[in-house]
Amino acid sequence: MFRFVYRYIKVLIHGHKWKGKDASVVSLFDETVKKDPSAPCFYFEDKKWTYQEVELLSKQVACVFAERGYKKGDVVAVLMGNCPQMVCVWLGLSRLGVISALVNPGLRNHPLAHSIAAAKGVRAIVFHSSLSFAMGQITDAVKDLELLSFSAGDAIKPGSDTSVKSDCEVLSNVTSLDDAIEKVSLDVPINYKPSYSDPLLYIYTSGTTGLPKAAVVPNSRPNSSSFTNLLKVSQYIGEMCRYLLATPPGPKDTAHCVQKMIGNGLRPAIWNKFVERFKVPQMREIYASTEGNANTVNLDNTVGAVGFLPRFFPSSIYPVDLVRVDPETLEPIRNEKGFCIRCAPGLITSFRDILVMDDLGYLYFKDRKGDTFRWKGENVSTTEVESVISKIAGLVDVIVYGVEVPGTEGRAGMAAIVKQQSSLDVVGLAKKLVDHLPAYARPLFLRVVPHIDLTGTFKLKKNDLQQEGFDPTVVKDELFFCNKVGEGYKPLTPQLYQEIITGAMRL
Numbered sequence: 001m002f003r004f005v006y007r008y009i010k011v012l013i014h015g016h017k018w019k020g021k022d023a024s025v026v027s028l029f030d031e032t033v034k035k036d037p038s039a040p041c042f043y044f045e046d047k048k049w050t051y052q053e054v055e056l057l058s059k060q061v062a063c064v065f066a067e068r069g070y071k072k073g074d075v076v077a078v079l080m081g082n083c084p085q086m087v088c089v090w091l092g093l094s095r096l097g098v099i100s101a102l103v104n105p106g107l108r109n110h111p112l113a114h115s116i117a118a119a120k121g122v123r124a125i126v127f128h129s130s131l132s133f134a135m136g137q138i139t140d141a142v143k144d145l146e147l148l149s150f151s152a153g154d155a156i157k158p159g160s161d162t163s164v165k166s167d168c169e170v171l172s173n174v175t176s177l178d179d180a181i182e183k184v185s186l187d188v189p190i191n192y193k194p195s196y197s198d199p200l201l202y203i204y205t206s207g208t209t210g211l212p213k214a215a216v217v218p219n220s221r222p223n224s225s226s227f228t229n230l231l232k233v234s235q236y237i238g239e240m241c242r243y244l245l246a247t248p249p250g251p252k253d254t255a256h257c258v259q260k261m262i263g264n265g266l267r268p269a270i271w272n273k274f275v276e277r278f279k280v281p282q283m284r285e286i287y288a289s290t291e292g293n294a295n296t297v298n299l300d301n302t303v304g305a306v307g308f309l310p311r312f313f314p315s316s317i318y319p320v321d322l323v324r325v326d327p328e329t330l331e332p333i334r335n336e337k338g339f340c341i342r343c344a345p346g347l348i349t350s351f352r353d354i355l356v357m358d359d360l361g362y363l364y365f366k367d368r369k370g371d372t373f374r375w376k377g378e379n380v381s382t383t384e385v386e387s388v389i390s391k392i393a394g395l396v397d398v399i400v401y402g403v404e405v406p407g408t409e410g411r412a413g414m415a416a417i418v419k420q421q422s423s424l425d426v427v428g429l430a431k432k433l434v435d436h437l438p439a440y441a442r443p444l445f446l447r448v449v450p451h452i453d454l455t456g457t458f459k460l461k462k463n464d465l466q467q468e469g470f471d472p473t474v475v476k477d478e479l480f481f482c483n484k485v486g487e488g489y490k491p492l493t494p495q496l497y498q499e500i501i502t503g504a505m506r507l
Contacts, residue, residue, distance in 0.1 A: 024194030024219040026094050030055070042084040049084045057085070057181070061092025063188040064180045068146070070123070072097025072192055075202070077116050079103045079127035079135075085152035089126055094200055094219075097192045101202035101214060106438030108134055111211055111384065113141035119202045119214040126150055126177060136171055137435070150177040196220050211384055234258045234280075238265025239377040239409045241274050254279045262286065262297075265377070265409065268304035268364075287355075287363065294320045296363055305362040306355070322357065373402030374410040376440040382462075385441055389415055392432045396420055397452045400443060401466045407503045413443035416465050419450055426480050426489035444507065445470045446480040446489055472497055483507060 021027075029051075037052035070076070076093055078100045080086040090100035101119035103112070105128070112134060116122055124146035127135055132149065135142065200219045204212040240263075260282035266274070275283060287306035288295030296307020309320060323340040324333045332340045343357065354366040371382045382400040389398045397418045402411025417424060426446065433442045447465070472479050472494050479492035483505065490496075499505040 022196045024094070024196060024198065025200060026091065026194045029091065042087075044084050054084060054088055054091070057088040058092035058095065059186060060181045060184055061089055061177075062095040062190060063184045063186055064177065065093060065098060065124075066096055066188045066190050067184065070096055070098050072198070073121075074098045074123050075101055075119050075121045077101045077103050077119060077122050077125040079105050079125060079131055080150065080152070081105050081128060083152065085150065089150070090201060094194060095190060095192070097194065097198060099199045099202060099216075102204070104204065104212070104438060105131060105134075106440070107212075108434075108438070109137050109436050111436070111438075113138040114211045115204060115214075116141060116145075118204075118212060124148060128152065132171055132174075139171065147171060147174045148177040148180070149174050152178070194219060205379075211381070234261045236261050236263035236266065237377045238263070238267055238270075241266050242270060242409050245270055245274055245277065249277065253277055260284060264288075264306065265374070267409070271303050287353075287365065296320065298362075302362055304364055306365045307363045309357065309361040309363065322355065322363075373413070375402065375412055376410070378438075378440040380413060380441045385413065385415070385437060385443065388433070388436045389417065389429070389443075392429055392436070393417055393424065394420060399452055399462055399465060401462045403445065403466060403469050405507060406501050408507055412445065412507060413441065414445035414447065414465075414470060415443040416447045416449050416452065418452055419448050424448055430482050430488040442482075444482060445492065446482075447475065448478040448480075450477075470497070 033051045033055045037055075038050050040048050041051045041054045042049040065076070070093075074096075076098055078086065078089055078093075080089065090102065093100050099119075101116070101122060103115045103119075107115055116125065116138075122145060125135070125142060126148045127150070129149045129151040135147065196219050198219050199216050201217040202214040203217055205215055256278075258278075258280055261280050262284035264286050266283060266285055271283065274280070282301050283298070284301075285298040285304075285306050286295060287297075296309065298305040298307055300308070302308070309322065322343040324343055325331060326333055335341055356364045356366055358364070372379050373382070374380070380400075380402070385400040386398045389400070390396060399416045401414055401416075403414045405412050424446075429446075447470070453464075468475055470479055470481075470492060472492055480489035481492040481496060481500070482489040496505075500507070
């Protein structure tokens with residue numbers, strides 16, 4: 001508890017320091033470059049990127065867009081996979097005060113067009129050349145935007161399933177960003193100094209209540225969290241930790257200088273195993289939402305905790321608390337005066353997540369509730385997936401929910417579809433889902449049901465279906481399973497079920 005107080009005060013000091021300096025991500029990055037330009041900034045595949053190389057490419061990107069008249073407040077959508085070049089693009093744009101909307105490269109068709117439109121005022125799109133087919137699916141949505149294709153040396157593995165190309169139009173009026181970077185002069189004047197409070201990025205909420213929504217990330221947000229990077233930090237999501245644990249042990253497990261890791265989704269079941277094997281003494285688990293105005297963090301290494309709400313702290317110093325909500329509507333429960341009701345220790349619901357708080361104030365994540373579940377490190381919007389499947393299957397009722405699979409992180413997607421007059425075309429459904437949903441959002445399991453029951457408030461019932469899962473010896477309805485693109489859905493037999501739950505088949 002005392003360690004939490006010490007480290008929390010340290011966070012506040014660093015926050016005030018950077019605010020006083022009017023520090024931005026660009027200014028802090030440039031200061032780091034000056035200290036040691038040849039130091040490694042990224043290791044990507046077989047190449048090491050130095051800070052100087054990243055600085056150069058980001059400045060070239062800035063000059064390309066400055067020549068085209070881009071300025072503070074403009075918005076550019078960036079559709080690229082995770083790679084150093086993607087960072088250089090948004091870092092370069094931020095040198096001009098241009099906001100980068102980081103669009104998920106796995107999106108297709110309407111969700112992709114929606115995400116671009118959701119970042120109000122998008123003026124251009126930078127996309128990796130391998131995603132030209134995805135852009136060709138939304139030509140009407142991007143016809144008035146400047147399109148810049150970036151091959152980036154073809155070193156990028158962008159969104160999944162790029163080999164599965166549906167019918168799409170050929171893009172016209174596309175500029176090669178590679179050519180523009182090669183020709184640009186670094187003498188192009190840039191009359192802008194990034195500020196601590198300026199918007200930096202738009203990132204997306206993963207559509208927990210529908211299609212993705214763009215949330216503003218100012219320079220202050222990554223700056224306030226970057227104190228954790230001062231002393232040998234790495235970042236994680238729980239899925240990544242599970243993948244590392246699944247690899248064969250070896251001498252490289254402890255051949256590192258990482259002293260602490262920060263992230264979310266590290267479940268208690270693997271927490272100690274990960275720490276013991278990789279010898280990382282401090283794990284800083286956080287709990288937050290993309291668009292939220294508050295968060296919690298485990299600053300004292302309490303195993304399994306996602307944060308701490310010290311009961312002895314005045315609310316003016318730590319103005320965060322948990323309130324009771326209705327388990328069905330997920331709306332806050334209010335007292336006779338109209339105020340929210342603070343949660344006591346025990347099982348509690350915090351908006352769309354269930355948390356447990358102990359008597360000391362430590363918070364532990366239990367499960368997600370409502371219209372979202374997490375799979376492969378991504379939030380899946382059940383309402384979005386339901387809408388897509390319903391349209392493909394002929395406007396029938398559909399319920400989408402997550403089911404637990406032993407040995408996996410999060411929940412795998414499953415859809416219950418009302419049986420039609422004719423049999424469901426599961427082969428055609430699988431092919432069309434590839435065009436409309438990213439891989440992580442496509443249901444692995446299908447259940448064909450005669451009808452779907454409603455709650456007293458006319459909402460589709462999910463809990464009963466979710467609890468029954470996908471065991472063919474329990475569920476009497478038709479069950480189907482699809483694990484790989486191109487395979488399509490096939491009947492889920494008891495033998496296949498055993499292969500899934502024993503881990504013989506990797507999901």
